[in-house]
Amino acid sequence: MDSLGRSWLLLTGFVLFYFTYLLFGALVFSSIERPVEEELRRDLDALKRSFLNHSCVSAADLELFVSQVLSANRYGVTVHRNSSGPSNWDLTSAMFFANTLVTTVGYGQTAPLSDTGKIFSIVYALIGVPFTMLVLTACVQRLMYPLVLAPLGLLQRLGLKPRPAAAVHFLLLLVLVVLCFFVAPAAIFSVVEGKWSFLDGFYFCFISLCTIGLGDFVPAMQPEQNLKEVYQITVMVYLFLGLMMMYLLLRTFHKMSDLHGLTTFLQLPRCEESDLEDDREPIMENRQGDQKRSQHTQQAASEHLEPASQPSYNSISTR
Protein backbone atom coordinates (compact mmCIF):
# COMPACT_ATOMS: atom_id res chain seq x y z
CA MET A 1 0.00 0.00 0.00
CA ASP A 2 1.35 3.46 -0.82
CA SER A 3 1.95 6.01 1.93
CA LEU A 4 -1.07 8.13 0.94
CA GLY A 5 -3.40 5.12 1.23
CA ARG A 6 -1.83 4.12 4.54
CA SER A 7 -2.22 7.67 5.85
CA TRP A 8 -5.95 7.78 5.05
CA LEU A 9 -6.46 4.29 6.46
CA LEU A 10 -4.81 5.43 9.68
CA LEU A 11 -7.02 8.53 9.85
CA THR A 12 -10.18 6.49 9.22
CA GLY A 13 -9.06 4.08 11.93
CA PHE A 14 -8.49 6.99 14.33
CA VAL A 15 -11.92 8.50 13.70
CA LEU A 16 -13.70 5.13 14.00
CA PHE A 17 -11.82 4.36 17.20
CA TYR A 18 -12.66 7.84 18.52
CA PHE A 19 -16.39 7.24 18.13
CA THR A 20 -16.10 3.73 19.55
CA TYR A 21 -14.26 5.22 22.52
CA LEU A 22 -17.02 7.78 23.06
CA LEU A 23 -19.66 5.06 22.84
CA PHE A 24 -17.72 2.85 25.25
CA GLY A 25 -17.41 5.78 27.69
CA ALA A 26 -21.12 6.49 27.36
CA LEU A 27 -22.01 2.87 28.17
CA VAL A 28 -19.74 2.75 31.22
CA PHE A 29 -20.77 6.17 32.58
CA SER A 30 -24.41 5.30 31.99
CA SER A 31 -24.17 1.98 33.83
CA ILE A 32 -22.15 3.43 36.74
CA GLU A 33 -24.00 6.70 37.24
CA ARG A 34 -27.60 5.85 36.42
CA PRO A 35 -28.34 3.83 39.58
CA VAL A 36 -26.69 6.51 41.76
CA GLU A 37 -28.66 9.22 39.99
CA GLU A 38 -31.92 7.30 40.44
CA GLU A 39 -31.24 6.93 44.14
CA LEU A 40 -30.58 10.66 44.46
CA ARG A 41 -33.78 11.38 42.56
CA ARG A 42 -35.78 9.10 44.86
CA ASP A 43 -34.25 10.77 47.92
CA LEU A 44 -35.03 14.21 46.54
CA ASP A 45 -38.60 13.20 45.67
CA ALA A 46 -39.07 11.85 49.20
CA LEU A 47 -37.64 15.07 50.62
CA LYS A 48 -40.02 17.15 48.53
CA ARG A 49 -43.04 15.05 49.50
CA SER A 50 -42.15 15.21 53.20
CA PHE A 51 -41.57 18.96 52.94
CA LEU A 52 -44.97 19.42 51.30
CA ASN A 53 -46.68 17.16 53.86
CA HIS A 54 -45.27 18.94 56.88
CA SER A 55 -46.06 22.43 55.64
CA CYS A 56 -48.98 24.20 54.02
CA VAL A 57 -47.08 25.10 50.86
CA SER A 58 -48.74 24.24 47.57
CA ALA A 59 -46.73 22.15 45.10
CA ALA A 60 -47.01 24.89 42.47
CA ASP A 61 -45.64 27.55 44.85
CA LEU A 62 -42.72 25.32 45.77
CA GLU A 63 -41.98 24.59 42.08
CA LEU A 64 -41.86 28.30 41.32
CA PHE A 65 -39.68 29.01 44.35
CA VAL A 66 -37.24 26.18 43.62
CA SER A 67 -37.06 27.10 39.94
CA GLN A 68 -35.97 30.64 40.84
CA VAL A 69 -33.52 29.43 43.50
CA LEU A 70 -31.90 27.10 40.94
CA SER A 71 -31.74 29.76 38.25
CA ALA A 72 -29.94 32.11 40.67
CA ASN A 73 -27.66 29.26 41.75
CA ARG A 74 -26.52 28.87 38.13
CA TYR A 75 -24.76 32.22 38.57
CA GLY A 76 -23.34 31.39 41.98
CA VAL A 77 -26.02 33.17 44.03
CA THR A 78 -27.64 30.99 46.68
CA VAL A 79 -30.56 31.64 49.00
CA HIS A 80 -29.03 28.95 51.18
CA ARG A 81 -27.60 30.19 54.54
CA ASN A 82 -26.96 33.87 54.31
CA SER A 83 -27.43 35.41 50.91
CA SER A 84 -25.71 38.55 52.13
CA GLY A 85 -22.50 36.54 52.64
CA PRO A 86 -19.24 37.07 50.72
CA SER A 87 -19.69 38.14 47.10
CA ASN A 88 -18.68 35.93 44.16
CA TRP A 89 -17.24 39.04 42.57
CA ASP A 90 -14.94 40.43 45.24
CA LEU A 91 -11.43 41.14 43.94
CA THR A 92 -9.81 37.74 44.57
CA SER A 93 -12.91 35.80 43.47
CA ALA A 94 -13.08 37.84 40.26
CA MET A 95 -9.34 37.20 39.75
CA PHE A 96 -9.95 33.50 40.32
CA PHE A 97 -12.67 33.63 37.67
CA ALA A 98 -10.36 35.54 35.26
CA ASN A 99 -7.69 32.91 35.90
CA THR A 100 -10.04 30.01 35.07
CA LEU A 101 -11.02 31.85 31.87
CA VAL A 102 -7.50 32.43 30.52
CA THR A 103 -6.24 28.95 31.46
CA THR A 104 -9.39 27.48 29.78
CA VAL A 105 -10.12 25.50 32.96
CA GLY A 106 -13.50 27.26 33.37
CA TYR A 107 -15.16 25.72 36.43
CA GLY A 108 -18.23 27.85 35.95
CA GLN A 109 -19.10 27.95 39.68
CA THR A 110 -19.57 31.64 38.96
CA ALA A 111 -20.38 33.00 35.52
CA PRO A 112 -21.12 36.49 34.22
CA LEU A 113 -24.76 37.45 34.61
CA SER A 114 -24.91 40.60 32.50
CA ASP A 115 -24.55 40.96 28.75
CA THR A 116 -21.66 43.39 29.29
CA GLY A 117 -19.97 40.71 31.44
CA LYS A 118 -20.43 38.10 28.71
CA ILE A 119 -19.00 40.39 26.01
CA PHE A 120 -16.08 41.31 28.25
CA SER A 121 -15.46 37.60 28.96
CA ILE A 122 -15.20 36.93 25.21
CA VAL A 123 -12.78 39.83 24.60
CA TYR A 124 -10.81 39.03 27.75
CA ALA A 125 -10.37 35.35 26.83
CA LEU A 126 -9.59 36.21 23.21
CA ILE A 127 -6.46 38.05 24.38
CA GLY A 128 -5.87 36.14 27.61
CA VAL A 129 -5.94 32.53 26.37
CA PRO A 130 -3.21 32.91 23.71
CA PHE A 131 -1.20 35.13 26.06
CA THR A 132 -1.36 32.52 28.86
CA MET A 133 -0.19 29.85 26.39
CA LEU A 134 2.68 32.20 25.45
CA VAL A 135 3.70 32.70 29.09
CA LEU A 136 3.44 28.96 29.81
CA THR A 137 5.52 28.15 26.70
CA ALA A 138 8.15 30.72 27.65
CA CYS A 139 8.37 29.31 31.22
CA VAL A 140 8.55 25.71 29.99
CA GLN A 141 11.39 26.63 27.61
CA ARG A 142 13.40 27.81 30.64
CA LEU A 143 12.57 24.63 32.56
CA MET A 144 13.73 22.33 29.74
CA TYR A 145 17.39 22.57 30.71
CA PRO A 146 17.19 21.94 34.50
CA LEU A 147 14.35 19.40 34.33
CA VAL A 148 14.93 17.61 31.04
CA LEU A 149 18.33 18.12 29.48
CA ALA A 150 20.50 18.09 32.61
CA PRO A 151 18.94 14.93 34.13
CA LEU A 152 19.09 13.22 30.72
CA GLY A 153 22.80 14.05 30.44
CA LEU A 154 23.33 12.69 33.94
CA LEU A 155 21.53 9.44 33.11
CA GLN A 156 23.68 9.07 30.01
CA ARG A 157 26.85 9.72 31.95
CA LEU A 158 25.69 6.97 34.33
CA GLY A 159 25.91 4.60 31.36
CA LEU A 160 22.36 4.50 29.99
CA LYS A 161 21.89 4.65 26.22
CA PRO A 162 19.84 7.61 24.92
CA ARG A 163 16.55 5.78 24.29
CA PRO A 164 16.34 3.99 27.66
CA ALA A 165 17.64 7.19 29.30
CA ALA A 166 14.76 9.14 27.74
CA ALA A 167 12.24 6.54 28.93
CA VAL A 168 13.66 6.39 32.49
CA HIS A 169 13.79 10.20 32.63
CA PHE A 170 10.17 10.49 31.47
CA LEU A 171 9.03 8.00 34.12
CA LEU A 172 10.96 9.85 36.85
CA LEU A 173 9.48 13.18 35.75
CA LEU A 174 6.01 11.62 35.69
CA VAL A 175 6.38 10.30 39.25
CA LEU A 176 7.66 13.71 40.41
CA VAL A 177 4.72 15.55 38.80
CA VAL A 178 2.15 13.05 40.14
CA LEU A 179 3.57 13.33 43.66
CA CYS A 180 3.99 17.12 43.76
CA PHE A 181 0.96 18.20 41.71
CA PHE A 182 -1.61 15.48 42.33
CA VAL A 183 -0.96 13.44 45.49
CA ALA A 184 0.34 16.22 47.79
CA PRO A 185 -2.30 18.83 46.77
CA ALA A 186 -5.05 16.16 47.02
CA ALA A 187 -3.95 15.42 50.60
CA ILE A 188 -3.94 19.15 51.41
CA PHE A 189 -7.38 19.70 49.84
CA SER A 190 -8.83 16.75 51.76
CA VAL A 191 -7.72 18.46 54.99
CA VAL A 192 -8.59 22.08 54.13
CA GLU A 193 -11.91 21.40 52.40
CA GLY A 194 -14.02 19.74 55.07
CA LYS A 195 -16.22 17.62 52.82
CA TRP A 196 -13.61 16.43 50.31
CA SER A 197 -12.15 12.94 50.47
CA PHE A 198 -8.62 12.26 49.19
CA LEU A 199 -10.18 10.89 45.98
CA ASP A 200 -12.22 14.09 45.59
CA GLY A 201 -9.01 16.12 45.92
CA PHE A 202 -7.14 13.97 43.42
CA TYR A 203 -10.13 14.13 41.03
CA PHE A 204 -10.21 17.93 41.38
CA CYS A 205 -6.45 18.19 40.63
CA PHE A 206 -6.76 15.93 37.59
CA ILE A 207 -9.88 17.59 36.17
CA SER A 208 -8.26 21.02 36.69
CA LEU A 209 -4.78 20.30 35.29
CA CYS A 210 -6.31 18.68 32.19
CA THR A 211 -8.20 22.03 31.82
CA ILE A 212 -11.50 20.08 31.79
CA GLY A 213 -12.71 22.01 34.86
CA LEU A 214 -16.10 20.41 35.50
CA GLY A 215 -16.69 22.64 38.50
CA ASP A 216 -18.34 20.00 40.70
CA PHE A 217 -15.45 20.57 43.12
CA VAL A 218 -14.12 24.11 43.47
CA PRO A 219 -11.88 25.13 46.40
CA ALA A 220 -12.60 28.06 48.72
CA MET A 221 -16.35 27.90 48.15
CA GLN A 222 -17.31 27.11 51.76
CA PRO A 223 -19.21 30.07 53.21
CA GLU A 224 -17.16 30.13 56.42
CA GLN A 225 -13.77 29.69 54.71
CA ASN A 226 -10.87 31.13 56.73
CA LEU A 227 -8.34 33.27 54.87
CA LYS A 228 -10.39 32.90 51.70
CA GLU A 229 -8.29 35.41 49.70
CA VAL A 230 -4.94 33.77 50.53
CA TYR A 231 -6.41 30.34 49.77
CA GLN A 232 -7.77 31.45 46.39
CA ILE A 233 -4.45 33.02 45.38
CA THR A 234 -2.61 29.84 46.43
CA VAL A 235 -4.95 27.76 44.25
CA MET A 236 -4.31 30.15 41.33
CA VAL A 237 -0.53 29.76 41.73
CA TYR A 238 -1.01 25.97 42.01
CA LEU A 239 -3.03 25.95 38.78
CA PHE A 240 -0.39 27.97 36.92
CA LEU A 241 2.54 25.85 38.11
CA GLY A 242 0.56 22.64 37.56
CA LEU A 243 -0.35 23.58 33.99
CA MET A 244 3.30 24.46 33.36
CA MET A 245 4.40 21.02 34.57
CA MET A 246 1.68 19.28 32.53
CA TYR A 247 2.91 21.12 29.46
CA LEU A 248 6.53 20.19 30.25
CA LEU A 249 5.48 16.56 30.67
CA LEU A 250 3.61 16.63 27.36
CA ARG A 251 6.59 18.15 25.56
CA THR A 252 8.98 15.61 27.09
CA PHE A 253 6.60 12.83 26.04
CA HIS A 254 6.40 14.26 22.51
CA LYS A 255 10.19 14.43 22.26
CA MET A 256 10.55 10.91 23.66
CA SER A 257 8.03 9.72 21.05
CA ASP A 258 10.17 11.37 18.36
CA LEU A 259 13.17 9.46 19.68
CA HIS A 260 11.30 6.16 19.70
CA GLY A 261 9.82 6.74 16.23
CA LEU A 262 6.22 6.92 17.55
CA THR A 263 5.45 10.30 15.95
CA THR A 264 6.80 9.01 12.64
CA PHE A 265 4.64 5.89 12.94
CA LEU A 266 1.52 7.96 13.67
CA GLN A 267 2.52 10.45 10.95
CA LEU A 268 2.35 13.38 13.32
CA PRO A 269 4.42 16.55 13.09
CA ARG A 270 7.70 16.03 14.93
CA CYS A 271 8.59 18.23 17.88
CA GLU A 272 9.87 21.71 17.00
CA GLU A 273 13.65 22.10 16.67
CA SER A 274 13.87 18.42 15.76
CA ASP A 275 15.49 18.85 12.40
CA LEU A 276 17.65 21.85 13.02
CA GLU A 277 20.19 20.06 15.11
CA ASP A 278 22.34 18.23 12.61
CA ASP A 279 24.71 21.16 12.20
CA ARG A 280 24.96 21.96 15.89
CA GLU A 281 27.53 20.95 18.41
CA PRO A 282 26.22 18.13 20.57
CA ILE A 283 26.22 19.26 24.19
CA MET A 284 26.70 16.01 26.05
CA GLU A 285 28.46 13.49 23.89
CA ASN A 286 30.11 13.34 20.52
CA ARG A 287 28.06 11.66 17.88
CA GLN A 288 29.24 8.40 16.45
CA GLY A 289 29.23 7.98 12.71
CA ASP A 290 26.85 5.03 12.79
CA GLN A 291 24.43 6.94 15.01
CA LYS A 292 24.34 9.75 12.50
CA ARG A 293 23.76 7.27 9.70
CA SER A 294 20.90 5.56 11.56
CA GLN A 295 19.32 8.92 12.24
CA HIS A 296 19.52 9.82 8.60
CA THR A 297 17.87 6.54 7.62
CA GLN A 298 15.10 7.27 10.11
CA GLN A 299 14.62 10.77 8.70
CA ALA A 300 14.50 9.44 5.16
CA ALA A 301 11.89 6.92 6.27
CA SER A 302 9.89 9.67 7.88
CA GLU A 303 10.00 11.71 4.68
CA HIS A 304 8.95 8.68 2.69
CA LEU A 305 5.98 8.11 4.96
CA GLU A 306 4.70 11.64 4.74
CA PRO A 307 1.75 11.66 2.36
CA ALA A 308 1.97 13.76 -0.74
CA SER A 309 -1.08 15.69 0.34
CA GLN A 310 0.86 17.34 3.17
CA PRO A 311 3.29 19.78 1.58
CA SER A 312 4.52 22.33 4.06
CA TYR A 313 3.39 25.93 4.35
CA ASN A 314 7.02 26.91 4.53
CA SER A 315 7.86 25.46 1.16
CA ILE A 316 6.27 28.60 -0.23
CA SER A 317 8.95 31.21 -0.72
CA THR A 318 9.35 33.52 2.25
CA ARG A 319 9.32 37.10 1.07
Place this chain on the structure above:
Amino acid sequence: MDSLGRSWLLLTGFVLFYFTYLLFGALVFSSIERPVEEELRRDLDALKRSFLNHSCVSAADLELFVSQVLSANRYGVTVHRNSSGPSNWDLTSAMFFANTLVTTVGYGQTAPLSDTGKIFSIVYALIGVPFTMLVLTACVQRLMYPLVLAPLGLLQRLGLKPRPAAAVHFLLLLVLVVLCFFVAPAAIFSVVEGKWSFLDGFYFCFISLCTIGLGDFVPAMQPEQNLKEVYQITVMVYLFLGLMMMYLLLRTFHKMSDLHGLTTFLQLPRCEESDLEDDREPIMENRQGDQKRSQHTQQAASEHLEPASQPSYNSISTR
Protein backbone atom coordinates in the same frame (compact mmCIF):
# COMPACT_ATOMS: atom_id res chain seq x y z
CA MET B 1 22.42 43.40 26.20
CA ASP B 2 23.23 39.77 25.41
CA SER B 3 20.55 37.38 24.18
CA LEU B 4 20.36 35.52 27.51
CA GLY B 5 19.66 38.76 29.40
CA ARG B 6 17.12 39.82 26.80
CA SER B 7 15.42 36.43 27.04
CA TRP B 8 15.03 36.64 30.86
CA LEU B 9 13.88 40.26 30.63
CA LEU B 10 11.21 39.19 28.14
CA LEU B 11 10.07 36.36 30.44
CA THR B 12 9.90 38.66 33.47
CA GLY B 13 7.92 41.13 31.37
CA PHE B 14 5.54 38.35 30.32
CA VAL B 15 4.92 37.15 33.88
CA LEU B 16 4.44 40.69 35.21
CA PHE B 17 2.06 41.51 32.38
CA TYR B 18 0.21 38.22 33.05
CA PHE B 19 -0.51 39.17 36.66
CA THR B 20 -1.41 42.73 35.66
CA TYR B 21 -3.80 41.28 33.09
CA LEU B 22 -5.43 39.05 35.74
CA LEU B 23 -5.75 42.01 38.11
CA PHE B 24 -7.21 44.17 35.36
CA GLY B 25 -9.71 41.42 34.52
CA ALA B 26 -10.61 41.06 38.20
CA LEU B 27 -11.29 44.80 38.50
CA VAL B 28 -13.48 44.92 35.40
CA PHE B 29 -15.41 41.72 36.22
CA SER B 30 -15.88 42.90 39.77
CA SER B 31 -17.21 46.29 38.73
CA ILE B 32 -19.50 44.89 36.03
CA GLU B 33 -20.88 41.86 37.85
CA ARG B 34 -21.12 42.99 41.46
CA PRO B 35 -24.13 45.30 41.02
CA VAL B 36 -25.95 42.63 38.97
CA GLU B 37 -25.17 40.02 41.60
CA GLU B 38 -26.41 42.28 44.39
CA GLU B 39 -29.68 42.86 42.55
CA LEU B 40 -30.12 39.10 42.10
CA ARG B 41 -29.40 38.57 45.80
CA ARG B 42 -31.97 41.20 46.79
CA ASP B 43 -34.56 39.60 44.48
CA LEU B 44 -33.84 36.18 45.92
CA ASP B 45 -34.05 37.48 49.48
CA ALA B 46 -37.39 39.12 48.72
CA LEU B 47 -38.60 35.89 47.14
CA LYS B 48 -37.58 33.90 50.19
CA ARG B 49 -39.24 36.36 52.58
CA SER B 50 -42.46 36.38 50.58
CA PHE B 51 -42.42 32.57 50.38
CA LEU B 52 -41.96 32.34 54.14
CA ASN B 53 -44.69 34.95 54.79
CA HIS B 54 -47.29 33.26 52.60
CA SER B 55 -46.70 29.80 53.99
CA CYS B 56 -46.28 28.21 57.38
CA VAL B 57 -42.78 26.90 56.66
CA SER B 58 -40.10 27.67 59.21
CA ALA B 59 -36.93 29.39 57.96
CA ALA B 60 -34.81 26.50 59.26
CA ASP B 61 -36.88 23.88 57.39
CA LEU B 62 -36.62 25.87 54.20
CA GLU B 63 -32.82 26.25 54.62
CA LEU B 64 -32.44 22.51 55.00
CA PHE B 65 -34.69 21.80 52.05
CA VAL B 66 -32.95 24.32 49.78
CA SER B 67 -29.51 23.12 50.85
CA GLN B 68 -30.36 19.56 49.78
CA VAL B 69 -31.97 20.70 46.54
CA LEU B 70 -28.84 22.67 45.66
CA SER B 71 -26.51 19.83 46.56
CA ALA B 72 -28.46 17.48 44.24
CA ASN B 73 -28.49 20.14 41.55
CA ARG B 74 -24.68 20.17 41.57
CA TYR B 75 -24.88 16.72 40.01
CA GLY B 76 -27.58 17.64 37.53
CA VAL B 77 -30.52 16.30 39.55
CA THR B 78 -33.33 18.81 40.06
CA VAL B 79 -36.49 18.60 42.12
CA HIS B 80 -37.81 21.31 39.81
CA ARG B 81 -40.68 20.17 37.51
CA ASN B 82 -40.64 16.45 37.23
CA SER B 83 -37.69 14.75 38.87
CA SER B 84 -38.65 11.53 37.10
CA GLY B 85 -37.95 13.21 33.74
CA PRO B 86 -35.19 12.22 31.31
CA SER B 87 -32.00 10.95 32.97
CA ASN B 88 -28.70 12.82 32.77
CA TRP B 89 -27.07 9.46 32.12
CA ASP B 90 -29.05 8.05 29.21
CA LEU B 91 -26.84 6.91 26.35
CA THR B 92 -26.59 10.17 24.37
CA SER B 93 -26.28 12.31 27.52
CA ALA B 94 -23.49 10.08 28.81
CA MET B 95 -21.83 10.30 25.38
CA PHE B 96 -22.17 14.08 25.51
CA PHE B 97 -20.49 14.03 28.94
CA ALA B 98 -17.71 11.73 27.64
CA ASN B 99 -17.25 14.11 24.72
CA THR B 100 -16.90 17.17 26.98
CA LEU B 101 -14.33 15.19 29.05
CA VAL B 102 -12.04 14.18 26.17
CA THR B 103 -12.22 17.57 24.44
CA THR B 104 -11.42 19.24 27.85
CA VAL B 105 -14.48 21.51 27.40
CA GLY B 106 -16.04 20.13 30.61
CA TYR B 107 -19.31 22.03 31.10
CA GLY B 108 -20.01 20.20 34.32
CA GLN B 109 -23.81 20.45 33.99
CA THR B 110 -23.62 16.78 34.92
CA ALA B 111 -20.75 15.26 36.86
CA PRO B 112 -20.09 11.77 38.22
CA LEU B 113 -21.66 11.20 41.62
CA SER B 114 -20.03 7.95 42.65
CA ASP B 115 -16.39 7.29 43.50
CA THR B 116 -16.29 4.64 40.76
CA GLY B 117 -17.54 7.26 38.30
CA LYS B 118 -14.82 9.72 39.41
CA ILE B 119 -12.06 7.11 39.06
CA PHE B 120 -13.39 6.06 35.67
CA SER B 121 -13.50 9.74 34.58
CA ILE B 122 -9.80 10.10 35.44
CA VAL B 123 -8.77 6.94 33.56
CA TYR B 124 -11.09 7.77 30.66
CA ALA B 125 -9.71 11.31 30.26
CA LEU B 126 -6.12 10.11 30.71
CA ILE B 127 -6.47 8.06 27.52
CA GLY B 128 -9.16 10.13 25.82
CA VAL B 129 -7.66 13.63 26.01
CA PRO B 130 -4.34 12.79 24.27
CA PHE B 131 -6.17 10.56 21.79
CA THR B 132 -8.61 13.37 20.90
CA MET B 133 -5.66 15.73 20.36
CA LEU B 134 -4.14 13.03 18.09
CA VAL B 135 -7.33 12.70 16.03
CA LEU B 136 -7.72 16.49 15.79
CA THR B 137 -4.06 16.87 14.72
CA ALA B 138 -4.43 14.12 12.13
CA CYS B 139 -7.59 15.75 10.71
CA VAL B 140 -6.02 19.22 10.67
CA GLN B 141 -3.00 17.84 8.78
CA ARG B 142 -5.38 16.70 6.02
CA LEU B 143 -7.13 20.09 5.98
CA MET B 144 -3.88 22.04 5.60
CA TYR B 145 -3.74 21.52 1.83
CA PRO B 146 -7.31 22.44 0.81
CA LEU B 147 -7.77 25.23 3.37
CA VAL B 148 -4.28 26.71 3.73
CA LEU B 149 -1.83 25.75 1.01
CA ALA B 150 -4.15 25.78 -2.02
CA PRO B 151 -5.73 29.19 -1.22
CA LEU B 152 -2.29 30.63 -0.46
CA GLY B 153 -0.99 29.40 -3.82
CA LEU B 154 -4.02 30.96 -5.51
CA LEU B 155 -3.44 34.31 -3.76
CA GLN B 156 0.19 34.24 -4.85
CA ARG B 157 -0.77 33.44 -8.43
CA LEU B 158 -3.11 36.46 -8.27
CA GLY B 159 0.01 38.58 -7.75
CA LEU B 160 0.28 38.89 -3.95
CA LYS B 161 3.69 38.51 -2.34
CA PRO B 162 4.00 35.67 0.25
CA ARG B 163 3.77 37.78 3.42
CA PRO B 164 0.72 39.84 2.43
CA ALA B 165 -0.77 36.65 0.93
CA ALA B 166 -0.38 34.87 4.28
CA ALA B 167 -1.99 37.81 6.12
CA VAL B 168 -4.90 38.07 3.63
CA HIS B 169 -5.40 34.29 3.76
CA PHE B 170 -5.42 34.26 7.56
CA LEU B 171 -8.03 37.03 7.63
CA LEU B 172 -10.21 35.22 5.09
CA LEU B 173 -9.95 31.96 7.08
CA LEU B 174 -10.80 33.86 10.28
CA VAL B 175 -13.91 35.39 8.71
CA LEU B 176 -14.96 31.97 7.39
CA VAL B 177 -14.53 30.32 10.81
CA VAL B 178 -16.32 33.16 12.65
CA LEU B 179 -19.26 33.00 10.22
CA CYS B 180 -19.58 29.19 10.08
CA PHE B 181 -18.69 28.26 13.65
CA PHE B 182 -19.78 31.27 15.71
CA VAL B 183 -22.37 33.46 13.97
CA ALA B 184 -24.42 30.73 12.22
CA PRO B 185 -24.54 28.34 15.23
CA ALA B 186 -25.35 31.28 17.55
CA ALA B 187 -28.31 32.17 15.34
CA ILE B 188 -29.45 28.52 15.34
CA PHE B 189 -29.08 28.20 19.14
CA SER B 190 -31.03 31.42 19.71
CA VAL B 191 -33.93 29.86 17.76
CA VAL B 192 -33.74 26.28 19.12
CA GLU B 193 -33.04 27.16 22.77
CA GLY B 194 -36.05 29.21 23.81
CA LYS B 195 -34.36 31.37 26.43
CA TRP B 196 -31.06 32.11 24.66
CA SER B 197 -30.43 35.44 22.97
CA PHE B 198 -28.08 35.66 19.97
CA LEU B 199 -25.38 36.95 22.34
CA ASP B 200 -25.94 33.94 24.63
CA GLY B 201 -25.49 31.62 21.65
CA PHE B 202 -22.33 33.42 20.50
CA TYR B 203 -20.99 33.38 24.07
CA PHE B 204 -21.72 29.64 24.33
CA CYS B 205 -19.90 28.95 21.00
CA PHE B 206 -16.90 31.00 22.08
CA ILE B 207 -16.66 29.56 25.61
CA SER B 208 -16.99 26.03 24.16
CA LEU B 209 -14.54 26.29 21.24
CA CYS B 210 -11.91 27.83 23.53
CA THR B 211 -12.48 24.68 25.68
CA ILE B 212 -13.25 26.93 28.68
CA GLY B 213 -16.73 25.38 29.00
CA LEU B 214 -18.18 27.32 31.92
CA GLY B 215 -21.44 25.39 31.68
CA ASP B 216 -23.76 28.35 32.39
CA PHE B 217 -25.23 27.67 28.94
CA VAL B 218 -25.51 24.04 27.81
CA PRO B 219 -27.70 23.04 24.86
CA ALA B 220 -30.42 20.36 25.01
CA MET B 221 -31.00 20.84 28.75
CA GLN B 222 -34.64 22.00 28.46
CA PRO B 223 -36.86 19.34 30.03
CA GLU B 224 -39.30 19.33 27.08
CA GLN B 225 -36.63 19.30 24.37
CA ASN B 226 -37.79 17.71 21.10
CA LEU B 227 -35.46 15.18 19.45
CA LYS B 228 -33.02 15.53 22.36
CA GLU B 229 -30.76 12.69 21.15
CA VAL B 230 -30.38 14.05 17.61
CA TYR B 231 -29.76 17.55 19.00
CA GLN B 232 -27.07 16.33 21.42
CA ILE B 233 -25.26 14.37 18.69
CA THR B 234 -25.40 17.42 16.40
CA VAL B 235 -23.84 19.57 19.15
CA MET B 236 -21.10 16.92 19.62
CA VAL B 237 -20.31 16.97 15.90
CA TYR B 238 -20.34 20.79 15.98
CA LEU B 239 -17.88 20.77 18.91
CA PHE B 240 -15.53 18.37 17.13
CA LEU B 241 -15.56 20.28 13.83
CA GLY B 242 -15.31 23.61 15.65
CA LEU B 243 -12.29 22.52 17.69
CA MET B 244 -10.68 21.23 14.50
CA MET B 245 -11.16 24.62 12.82
CA MET B 246 -9.87 26.46 15.91
CA TYR B 247 -6.77 24.29 15.85
CA LEU B 248 -6.33 24.90 12.10
CA LEU B 249 -6.69 28.64 12.70
CA LEU B 250 -4.13 28.51 15.51
CA ARG B 251 -1.67 26.58 13.37
CA THR B 252 -2.14 28.97 10.43
CA PHE B 253 -1.57 31.90 12.80
CA HIS B 254 1.59 30.24 14.21
CA LYS B 255 2.93 29.68 10.69
CA MET B 256 2.05 33.25 9.66
CA SER B 257 3.90 34.49 12.78
CA ASP B 258 6.93 32.44 11.70
CA LEU B 259 6.76 34.12 8.30
CA HIS B 260 6.53 37.60 9.83
CA GLY B 261 9.30 36.92 12.34
CA LEU B 262 6.96 37.20 15.36
CA THR B 263 7.91 33.81 16.84
CA THR B 264 11.58 34.72 16.49
CA PHE B 265 10.94 38.06 18.20
CA LEU B 266 9.11 36.37 21.09
CA GLN B 267 11.74 33.60 21.17
CA LEU B 268 9.16 30.86 20.81
CA PRO B 269 9.70 27.51 19.14
CA ARG B 270 8.95 27.81 15.44
CA CYS B 271 6.23 25.77 13.83
CA GLU B 272 7.11 22.13 13.13
CA GLU B 273 8.54 21.37 9.66
CA SER B 274 9.81 24.94 9.50
CA ASP B 275 13.45 24.11 9.05
CA LEU B 276 13.19 20.95 7.03
CA GLU B 277 12.13 22.62 3.85
CA ASP B 278 15.30 24.05 2.39
CA ASP B 279 16.08 20.86 0.50
CA ARG B 280 12.56 20.27 -0.74
CA GLU B 281 10.99 21.16 -4.02
CA PRO B 282 8.87 24.28 -3.64
CA ILE B 283 5.30 23.41 -4.63
CA MET B 284 4.00 26.71 -5.93
CA GLU B 285 6.82 28.87 -7.18
CA ASN B 286 10.50 28.59 -7.72
CA ARG B 287 12.55 30.30 -5.12
CA GLN B 288 14.53 33.33 -6.11
CA GLY B 289 18.14 33.48 -5.03
CA ASP B 290 17.68 36.69 -3.04
CA GLN B 291 14.67 35.25 -1.24
CA LYS B 292 16.72 32.28 -0.19
CA ARG B 293 19.47 34.57 1.00
CA SER B 294 17.06 36.71 3.04
CA GLN B 295 15.60 33.57 4.58
CA HIS B 296 19.05 32.40 5.56
CA THR B 297 19.82 35.75 7.16
CA GLN B 298 16.57 35.48 9.11
CA GLN B 299 17.41 31.96 10.24
CA ALA B 300 20.86 33.02 11.33
CA ALA B 301 19.31 35.88 13.28
CA SER B 302 16.91 33.47 14.92
CA GLU B 303 19.74 31.19 15.94
CA HIS B 304 21.64 34.14 17.30
CA LEU B 305 18.66 35.17 19.44
CA GLU B 306 18.15 31.77 20.99
CA PRO B 307 19.51 31.90 24.51
CA ALA B 308 22.31 29.58 25.44
CA SER B 309 20.18 28.08 28.19
CA GLN B 310 17.94 26.39 25.65
CA PRO B 311 19.95 23.61 24.05
CA SER B 312 17.75 21.15 22.27
CA TYR B 313 16.77 17.70 23.51
CA ASN B 314 17.63 16.39 20.06
CA SER B 315 21.21 17.54 20.24
CA ILE B 316 21.73 14.49 22.44
CA SER B 317 22.81 11.62 20.25
CA THR B 318 19.94 9.45 19.12
CA ARG B 319 20.78 5.83 19.77
